[in-house]
Amino acid sequence: MRTRVKICGFTHVEDALCAANLGVDAIGLVFYPPSPRNVSIEQAASISRALPAFVNVVALFVDAAPALIREVLNKVRVDCLQFHGDEPAEDCRIYDKSYIKAIRMQADTDVVALQQQYHDAAGLLLDAYHPGVQGGSGSGFDWDLIPTTRSLPIILAGGLTPENAGEAIKAVKPYALDVSSGVEAGKGIKDAAKMAAFIRKTNQAT
Numbered sequence: 001m002r003t004r005v006k007i008c009g010f011t012h013v014e015d016a017l018c019a020a021n022l023g024v025d026a027i028g029l030v031f032y033p034p035s036p037r038n039v040s041i042e043q044a045a046s047i048s049r050a051l052p053a054f055v056n057v058v059a060l061f062v063d064a065a066p067a068l069i070r071e072v073l074n075k076v077r078v079d080c081l082q083f084h085g086d087e088p089a090e091d092c093r094i095y096d097k098s099y100i101k102a103i104r105m106q107a108d109t110d111v112v113a114l115q116q117q118y119h120d121a122a123g124l125l126l127d128a129y130h131p132g133v134q135g136g137s138g139s140g141f142d143w144d145l146i147p148t149t150r151s152l153p154i155i156l157a158g159g160l161t162p163e164n165a166g167e168a169i170k171a172v173k174p175y176a177l178d179v180s181s182g183v184e185a186g187k188g189i190k191d192a193a194k195m196a197a198f199i200r201k202t203n204q205a206t
C-alpha cells in the first residue's frame with residue numbers, strides 16, 4: 001500500500017495549494033497559540049476553502065478548550081482532529097469527528113496499550129519527545145520503540161526530511177509520514193522544493 005503523506009503547520013494558502021498540487025494526502029493546521037505555526041480561525045478557513053477535494057484537512061490542538069474545538073469545527077472545513085497534548089480518549093471522542101492521537105515517544109511508552117486505549121482513533125501519530133516543545137521540533141526518536149503489533153494505522157512523525165523518508169518507510173512500515181520542519185524554509189513557511197522531494201522520496205520507497 002502507498003505510504004500517505006501529511007504535511008503539518010501551514011500558515012499560507014499558497015503553500016497549502018502547492019502541497020496539494022504535489023500530491024499531499026493531508027495538511028495540518030495548528031491551533032495552539034504558543035506555536036510559531038499557529039493559525040487563526042480566519043486563516044484556517046481561507047486555507048481549507050482553497051483546497052481541492054480529496055486533500056484532507058487535519059485540525060491540531062494541544063489540550064484545548066472544547067469551546068475552541070467546536071468553534072473551529074463550525075467555521076472551518078475539517079476532516080479530522082489531531083490531539084497533540086495529554087487528552088484522554090474520552091475527551092477525543094466527543095466531537096463526532098474522526099481523530100488522530102499524537103504520542104510523544106519515550107523509552108517506556110507502551111504503544112500496544114495506547115492502541116487499545118485510543119481504539120476508535122483513525123490513527124496513532126508517533127512523534128519525538130522534546131522537553132518544553134509539544135511538537136514540530138524537528139527532532140527524531142528511536143524507531144525501535146515502535147512495535148510491529150499494530151491495531152491502528154501508525155503515522156510516523158518527528159525529524160523527518162526528504163533525506164530520511166525512504167529509510168523511515170523501510171524501517172517502520174508506517175501507514176503515513178507526517179512532516180513539518182523538514183520541509184520548511186522558515187517556521188510555518190513551506191519550501192516547495194523540499195515538499196516535492198519529500199513526496200517523491202515517499203512514493204519511491206513504497
Ligand SMILES: O=C(O)c1ccccc1NCC(=O)[C@H](O)[C@H](O)COP(=O)(O)O
Pocket residue numbers: 007008009028030032035036037038060062084127134135136137138139157158159160178179180181182
Ligand atoms: O508544528 C507545531 O508547531 C506543533 C506545535 C504543537 C504541537 C504540535 C505541533 N506539530 C505537530 C505535527 O504534527 C508535526 O508535524 C510533528 O510534530 C513533526 O514535526 P517535525 O519534527 O518538525 O517534522
